[in-house]
Amino acid sequence: MTESTMKPPKKALTPVKWMREHLFSTWYNSLLTVVVGYLVVTSVGPLLNWALFDANFQGADASDCSGAGACWLFISQRLNFFIYGFYPDELQWRVDIMFLLLAVAFVPQFIERFPGRKWFGIFGMTGLPVIGYFLIPGGNFGLETVESTKWGGLMLTLILAYIGILASLPIGVLLALGRRSEMPIIRGLSVVFIEVWRAVPLITVLFMASVMLPLFLPEGMNFEKLMRALIGITLWQSAYMAEVIRGGLQAIPRGQYEAADALGLGYWKKMGLVVLPQALKLVIPGIVNTFISLFKDTTLVLIIGLFDVLGTVQSTVTDPAWQNVAVEGYVFVAFCFWIFCFGISRYSQNLERKLDTGHKT
Amino acid sequence: MGNPMTEQTQTSEVKSSAQGETGKNPGIIRVEGMHKWYGDFHVLKDLNLTVKQGERIVICGPSGSGKSTFIRCINRLEEHQQGKIIVDNVELTDDIRHIDTVRREVGMVFQHFNLFPHLTVLENCCLSPIWVRKVPRKEAEASAMEYLERVKIPDQAHKFPGQLSGGQQQRVAIARALCMKPKIMLFDEPTSALDPEMIKEVLDVMIELAGSGMTMLCVTHEMGFAKTVADRVIFMDGGEIVEEAPPHDFFSNPQEARTQQFLKQILAH
């Protein structure tokens, strides 16, 4: 075989040529480039000035902010509140441990060849919530009790999202199996449950949880506000989770069900040993995506009076001690959410691409 | 395998018509010193080919030899980087008008049919005549029905492609290409995606078409078809034309070692 030594006729890739191809290929493209370029240039400059060059980073209180640029000082001064809410300063190490464990469990998931990263993930789904259950509220093992009304900030946001997703997973699996069940009544009940929750906005669910739940329960029995919000979020989220998992169940070829039947496995063994392991693996990207939207939706709890990260910032920007810091506060929260959501969505896209190729070849 | 019954008559008829036209035309397709790269990968190396009007050419070769890429260059679905391709006296360059002119005269049949799933069979056939050739709809439909008749599925005209079998879809694809009344037909492995029992129905249509004097370039592994209708068989390997001969010589007396090996493999069973 003759190996070619000929090289393609080089299209000299000078910047001018690149620009002609990618920016000015036709008259309307040139026009677009000029207009969009103008908008970008005129907005980036002032934005950079505001956020960096004219901004104030150092100082003790509002009087140290010049007002010419962003007052980042506000963020650094109130950072503790934004992260821990009213959690007592001397006990914040307990929350820090949880942050650390969370990182230990999930950062390896982003690293392709991390040894035993599966086990870190399993720890994150099982051990982590158990430790958190004892550590954060305290009250056992000689730990001082911290009322859930004192929890707040980023910590509360993470708790809501994490428990919401974790608790809705098993309910979602059951609902998805129910919706695909051959028993008409089970199927009907699952469909009604799923469709009703999916049809209503989360706010109505949260209102319902905070207003109606106390009415539903027998007298004398009551939950604190956080618990009620969590119940509402979990029920609502499990309906979405069920639909994601149902997608995975449908993607498993009929042959797998038939093979399990042929091996003499009963319903639960067939589902638990053959179908669900495959289906759940397929829907990890879907679950991650629902996590992202739940994570963003947790901000709604501020409407029923919980102080999540947006809630803490919102309550501070109206603080008379600081003036005109709303934009800085919102930018800070936006940045927190953006980092999490963008990072996680990239992760799920990678996973999707990998699963995609895995199935085709 | 092709159609042994018609082999004798078909070939002789084909040969004579091809020779009849040779003198008038220097070649409806002329490929001169053509090279193509994908990035740094040299897929097509110094290809030279002249196809006369009415000639039938079969291109074969192992997979990855560049044969599909080659015929896709002829209607500019792929760009070549060096050399010349002249189709019906129009050179293929970056000029969009030239590309449009060539594509109007060159019909193509794909391995995976590529019928438009949102249009009925008849609409598939009429789309281009109406929008490109500006034929009145009634006329376009009448002529489409004629071609559907010719590929023997006029009764499916109002169905959607998804409702047809693979063989039927491929015959529709041939009819669709013919509706533009092209001077040249390109076939890119038209039978490779078909079940064995459907291959024959498509090949029969192609043989019939060959008999009508159409200039054809076929990339195919159907050696029976090559023996039956081809004026020339071209063997490609590694992006080069290795051997080029009339089918009789090609099959009974291949010159190159690579051709011999390829034929041994493909005819082994």
Place this chain on the structure above:
Amino acid sequence: MKKQTIDSKPAGPKPWYDPRVRSLFFQILAIAAVFWAGWTLVENTLSNMESRGISTGFGFLDETAGFGIIMSLVPYDSTMSYGRTFWVGLTNTLLVSAMGIIAATLLGFIIGVARLSSNWLVAKVSLFYIEVIRNIPLLLQIFFWYFAVLGALPSPRQSIEVGGTMFLNNRGLYVPEPLTQDGFGLVWGALLFAIAAVVGIRTWAKKRQLATGQIFPTFKVSVAILVVLPVLAYFIAGSPLEWDVPALKGFNFGGGITIIPELAALWLALSLYTASFIAEIVRSGILSVSKGQTEASKALGLPNGLTLRLVVIPQAMRVIIPPLTSQYLNLAKNSSLATAIGYPDLVAVFMGTTLNQTGQAVEVVAITMAVYLTISLSISLLMNIYNRAVAIKER
């Protein structure tokens, strides 16, 4: 044992091994559990409500509401009933949803197509927009527009003026209201005539194509007729339109149309946020049309514009429309975030103020959820009908 089973006639299995009996049993169990849970809830609720002195039933809908609402499409004042507050809330929800859907669709399609543009800068700017906007919580975006942007606008006396007719301040956007005068009927007449003319031209163009094969630029001519005729009629009738220009009266503006800042913030945030999702749907819809389709179309000699119009877009739309409707539903549901900034939507007015004043949580929550359920189910029903209509026919 073994021998016995072979010898005996194929008797049915013992009832607890019969799958049908089992399934019946489980289903009865499930129904019983649901009924028991429902019963307990109802009983608890009733006894709780009794002990708290909350009345039951829907009688409260006729009682006087006694609170004002800052914006209503239907006539409302505080002497009207709670039932009326429901309608005010519902129409406000529908208004902001409709406005949001229109804006988000336009913006989303533009950005989705721009994302696939061959223009590097345009493609990157759209990518940046999508990735930034959709990864930031909607509520935060609503706050940003409401408190940080609109809240920072000057007071009515220092309003930002646009040509002396439009005023922007921290109380809202004031635009002139068109008042039709005598003779405006001519413009309506012209519009009707233009529509009739367009229909006529379309039939004529089709006929001409049938006869001669020539293709008439129907779309461009239709647009021209629809614009030119009414404009012409407007001037012939002597510009029969007067504008009620808003003017500063005391501390605030009077006259014209007011867009309150709550509505503007909610509308902006909902549209911008949903547009980022729609853009992704549009992009993947266009990419979902396989390369073979465009290749086949090009091989048939169709130029790029026609390939897009006749082959790519019809197929992409089938992929785009189902997720698009679910985005519309999301937008309608998300409009309930209005309550966080005080836009009087259904949740804010009815589930908020009305519920607080009457205490009748069960009824109010049930009505509100029923509304959203109705919206959602009717849209899914339409969706299913549409899907069945356009489904690509397969064997």
